[in-house]
Amino acid sequence: MKFCTLFSGSSGNCTFIEYGDTRILVDAGKNVKTIRCALQQIGYDLPDIDAILLTHGHSDHVASIKVLAGRYSMPIMGTYGTLDHVLDTCGDVMPSRLTLIDTDSIYKIGDISVNVFSTPHDIEGSVGYSFSADGKRLTIATDMGYVTDGTYELMKKSDFVIIESNYDTDMLENGPYPPHLVARIKSNKGHLSNVDCAKTICRLVTDGVCHFMLAHLSVNNNTKDLAMRETIGKLISQGVKPGEVTVDIAPRDETGRMFVI
Numbered sequence: 408m409k410f411c412t413l414f415s416g417s418s419g420n421c422t423f424i425e426y427g428d429t430r431i432l433v434d435a436g437k438n439v440k441t442i443r444c445a446l447q448q449i450g451y452d453l454p455d456i457d458a459i460l461l462t463h464g465h466s467d468h469v470a471s472i473k474v475l476a477g478r479y480s481m482p483i484m485g486t487y488g489t490l491d492h493v494l495d496t497c498g499d500v501m502p503s504r505l506t507l508i509d510t511d512s513i514y515k516i517g518d519i520s521v522n523v524f525s526t527p528h529d530i531e532g533s534v535g536y537s538f539s540a541d542g543k544r545l546t547i548a549t550d551m552g553y554v555t556d557g558t559y560e561l562m563k564k565s566d567f568v569i570i571e572s573n574y575d576t577d578m579l580e581n582g583p584y585p586p587h588l589v590a591r592i593k594s595n596k597g598h599l600s601n602v603d604c605a606k607t608i609c610r611l612v613t614d615g616v617c618h619f620m621l622a623h624l625s626v627n628n629n630t631k632d633l634a635m636r637e638t639i640g641k642l643i644s645q646g647v648k649p650g651e652v653t654v655d656i657a658p659r660d661e662t663g664r665m666f667v668i
């Protein structure tokens with residue numbers, strides 16, 4: 408399975424996954440032109456995509472759904488809460504393009520199996536996805552107030568985990584956000600902090616997972632350096648030796664490295 412992030416963060420999210428003849432995008436949180444340019448950089452275009460899976464209805468994940476549904480024929484898949492939100496907020500999306508999926512279910516999209524798991528976030532129907540093909544598994548989990556037991560179980564079985572490292576607590580508490588927004592982000596339906604992310608990664612390493620990507624970093628309340636330092640620092644204090652575990656960071660506005668598992 409091959410994959411790379413095209414964008415990651417509150418200004419737009421999109422991840423490309425390929426196995427065999429099947430290509431999937433997770434989320435479409437930038438305009439169509441920007442997504443096409445990013446795909447072309449890695450040798451593909453939107454007509455090559457077999458399905459778009461939506462994690463939830465926030466605009467940084469669904470920004471171009473209306474245009475995509477009008478111009479392209481691939482199914483756009485999401486839970487009832489997500490599709491309902493898309494239909495409410497994106498105007499006349501072509502309903503025939505939308506495909507309903509259930510949380511805690513497994514779907515087969517071409518050569519790739521997809522586990523859908525719910526994520527605690529401040530919008531109805533929010534989910535993450537765990538992809539498996541040829542005995543390898545990639546799990547993507549962002550936009551979640553905490554890591555549920557169900558999410559952890561899928562992460563634990565993964566060869567690679569893309570996990571949210573959204574905010575540094577000091578920056579969030581002392582930054583420009585009003586108190587109600589700070590409380591929302593820190594709540595158990597908000598986002599995962601650098602500390603929460605680092606703790607989860609350390610636990611996953613003890614369960615045998617070795618490859619990680621930190622994703623959905625806040626532009627206002629985090630830096631790549633702080634996110635990386637938190638996770639690497641905790642791994643080192645846990646006795647992990649250099650080279651035993653890899654940790655990457657998903658770039659905000661450009662295509663990340665292509666990984667193969």
Ligand SMILES: [Zn+2]
Nearest residue numbers: 417465467550
């Ligand atoms: Zn988001």
Ligand SMILES: [Zn+2]
Nearest residue numbers: 463465528550
């Ligand atoms: Zn969100």
